Amino acid sequence: xxxxxxxxxxxxxxxxxxxxxxxxxxxxxxxxxxxxxxxxxxxxxxxxxxxxxxxxxxxxxxxxxxxxxxxxxxxxxxxxxxxxxxxxxxxxxxxxxxxxxxxxxxxxxxxxxxxxxxxxxxxxxxxxxxxxxxxxxxxxxxxxxxxxxxxxxxxxxxxxxxxxxxxxxxxxxxxxxxxxxxxxxxxxxxxxxxxxxxxxxxxxxxxxxxxxxxxxxxxxxxxxxxxxxxxxxxxxxxxxxxxxxxxxxxxxxxxxxxxxxxxxxxxxxxxxxxxxxxxxxxxxxxxxxxxxxxxxxxxxxxxxxxxxxxxxxxxxxxxxxxxxxxxxxxxxxxxxxxxxxxxxxxxxxxxxxxxxxxxxxxxxxxxxxxxxxxxxxxxxxxxxxxxxxxxxxxxxxxxxxx
Ligand code: CS2
Ligand code: MG
Numbered sequence: 001x002x003x004x005x006x007x008x009x010x011x012x013x014x015x016x017x018x019x020x021x022x023x024x025x026x027x028x029x030x031x032x033x034x035x036x037x038x039x040x041x042x043x044x045x046x047x048x049x050x051x052x053x054x055x056x057x058x059x060x061x062x063x064x065x066x067x068x069x070x071x072x073x074x075x076x077x078x079x080x081x082x083x084x085x086x087x088x089x090x091x092x093x094x095x096x097x098x099x100x101x102x103x104x105x106x107x108x109x110x111x112x113x114x115x116x117x118x119x120x121x122x123x124x125x126x127x128x129x130x131x132x133x134x135x136x137x138x139x140x141x142x143x144x145x146x147x148x149x150x151x152x153x154x155x156x157x158x159x160x161x162x163x164x165x166x167x168x169x170x171x172x173x174x175x176x177x178x179x180x181x182x183x184x185x186x187x188x189x190x191x192x193x194x195x196x197x198x199x200x201x202x203x204x205x206x207x208x209x210x211x212x213x214x215x216x217x218x219x220x221x222x223x224x225x226x227x228x229x230x231x232x233x234x235x236x237x238x239x240x241x242x243x244x245x246x247x248x249x250x251x252x253x254x255x256x257x258x259x260x261x262x263x264x265x266x267x268x269x270x271x272x273x274x275x276x277x278x279x280x281x282x283x284x285x286x287x288x289x290x291x292x293x294x295x296x297x298x299x300x301x302x303x304x305x306x307x308x309x310x311x312x313x314x315x316x317x318x319x320x321x322x323x324x325x326x327x328x329x330x331x332x333x334x335x336x337x338x339x340x341x342x343x344x345x346x347x348x349x350x351x352x353x354x355x356x357x358x359x360x361x362x363x364x365x366x367x368x369x370x371x372x373x374x375x376x377x378x379x380x381x382x383x384x385x386x387x388x389x390x391x392x393x394x395x396x397x398x399x400x401x402x
Contacts, residue, residue, distance in 0.1 A: 001026060001060045001100070006052040006089075008034070008044050011379035013346045015169060016040045016387065017318040019374050020047060020088035022096065024060045030095030031374055033287045033321035034088025036080055038171050038389045046085045050074070055089065061100075063093045067293045083265035083290050090291025091324045091370065099369040104354075105327035106364060109296070112330040116361035119313070119340035120145035120208055120233075124161045124168060127151050128193060132200055142359030145206035145233060145337055150193045154185045159212050159390060168341065170316065171387035181392045181401055183219060190223065194230035206233040206337070208259075213240040214392070216402045217249040224254030233337070234259040234281050234310065240402065241269070247278035259283050262312035265290065267298050274305050281310035281336050287321040288312070292328060299332045308336030315341045319351040323372030326355050326364035338362065350378045 005023040010016070018040050023029040036043050051070055058066060070086045071077060098105040106112055123138045123146050125131030131150040138146045149160045157179045162168050190209070197207060209232060215223065220238035227235065236259040239246055250258065261283035264270055273279045282302050286295055299309050309332055311325050322340075329338050340362070353372045354365025365371040393399050 001028070001096075003055050003058050003060050006055045008047050008052070009374060009376060009379050010040065010044055010384050011350055011382045012385045013350045013379075013382045014344050015171065015315065015347065016384055017347075017350075018043055018088065019318065019320055019379075020052075020092050021374070022055070022060065022089070022092040024096060028096050028099055030092040030099065030369065031320055031372070032088040032091030032093075032095065032291065033318040033324070034084050035287060035316060035318050035321070036084045037316035038387065039081065040384065042081045043084050043088075046081050047088065051085055051089060060093055060096050063090065063097060063293060066090075066093060067291070071290070078266045078268070080263070080265050080288060084288055087287045087289070087291040090293050091286060091320070094292050094324070095369040102368050104364065104366050104368060105292075105324065105370045106330040109292070109327065109331035113333050114330065114335065116358075116363055117326055117329045117335070117338055118145060119143070119338045119360060119362055120147050120206065121340055121342070122147045122149065122160075122168060124149045125151065126161060126163065128196060131193060132196065135197055135201060135205075139201065139205065144360050145208065147208040147210060147339075148193065148197060149210065150190070152182070152186050152189050155182055156180060159392065160210060167344065168315070170314070170389050172390060173388055174386055176388040177390045179390050179392050180395055181214060182395050183215065183401065186214070187219060187223060191226040191230075194227055194232070198230050203231065207231075208233045208236065210236040211238045213237045214401055215239055217246040220250045221253035224250060224256035224258070227256050228254060232256050236260065236283065237262070241273065244272040244278070247273055248276070251278050257281065259310050263288070267294060267301065270298065271301070274302050274307050277305050277307070279307060281308050283310050283312050285312040285317060285321065286324045286328060287317050292324060295328055299334060303334040308334045310336040311338055313339035313341060315343055315347070319343055319348065319353050320370070320372045320374070323353055323355055323364065323370040326362050327370055329362075330364050350375055350382070
């Protein structure tokens with residue numbers, strides 16, 4: 001089944017999305033998400049200038065062979081740009097293979113391991129009162145797992161907490177905006193937030209919290225310890241994870257479950273964390289960690305060490321990624337949870353999807369392939385618009401907080 005066409009569709013229905021579309025000689029096509037928030041055009045160039053021309057004439061059935069070709073071919077392995085491009089190709093090929101087999105993708109992976117997929121959503125509030133209201137709203141929508149982020153007294157603007165009740169969008173300006181950060185104000189306040197939430201909502205809700213890589217190891221250890229009475233589902237990205245060894249210190253001090261990995265793009269980024277049992281959830285996503293092909297390897301490896309999956313699923317991961325991720329989640333035995341930030345109506349107007357939401361849980365649908373398609377005519381109405389993620393300075397102007 002020869003590949004006859006391979007192209008990129010770049011669209012901005014409220015935010016930028018990069019989609020790879022691969023067509024075969026018999027007219028079957030598949031699509032894959034290749035969106036890298038704030039760096040979309042680097043991936044477009046990587047695909048258009050180098051990867052896609054080399055795919056023409058190759059056999060679309062040979063997913064593994066093409067994965068190895070795109071991974072090894074450039075000599076310069078790994079990295080977010082190359083691995084996101086590879087994921088776009090990989091998912092498009094899985095979509096084609098599942099369509100050719102006339103099966104939903106999860107059936108090719110080994111069939112489903114569960115009836116429905118638990119997702120968590122975000123509850124963000126500028127202050128405690130607004131945060132409690134956001135948790136209540138998410139609970140009413142049926143979510144049993146809720147990520148809670150709250151504005152901190154004395155800090156003007158916090159990443160992940162939009163001002164004025166706006167929808168959360170991390171890429172908030174044309175060029176990077178600057179936010180400020182104070183670790184001691186944050187650490188003094190956050191345990192109170194969770195104390196209040198447990199008081200108000202009781203022990204049943206799964207509560208999650210994302211630190212966005214802001215702490216040093218000993219600060220993360222303190223936070224994990226102080227949050228122990230509130231039984232978090234997980235504490236995410238407490239520290240940057242370039243140095244995987246530092247998790248040993250956090251782990252020694254706290255039983256709060258730890259999650260990390262949304263910015264990882266290779267199994268090697270998480271190898272030590274997993275085999276040393278330093279984390280509980282691995283957050284790698286289909287789009288940023290080399291597609292279904294590498295996600296399977298990561299999950300199987302993690303299963304040996306009792307580590308569960310908890311894939312990243314913010315709005316910058318397109319509906320195409322969400323569709324593929326839900327097939328993966330339906331199959332993967334060591335599933336933990338799937339993040340879900342709903343896309344806006346405008347974003348969804350460009351894509352059609354088979355996946356269904358009910359009461360905080362998803363099912364991927366029974367359509368052959370991953371069940372998500374793109375309307376190219378609609379996509380063409382929304383040209384690319386540059387948008388960047390913010391940077392953080394300490395109150396004295398320092399850009400390094402670890
Ligand atoms: C966040 C993301 O969802 C999450 O856990 O960390 O919003 C992340 O910051 C963005 O996807 C970055 O593009
Ligand atoms: Mg995160």
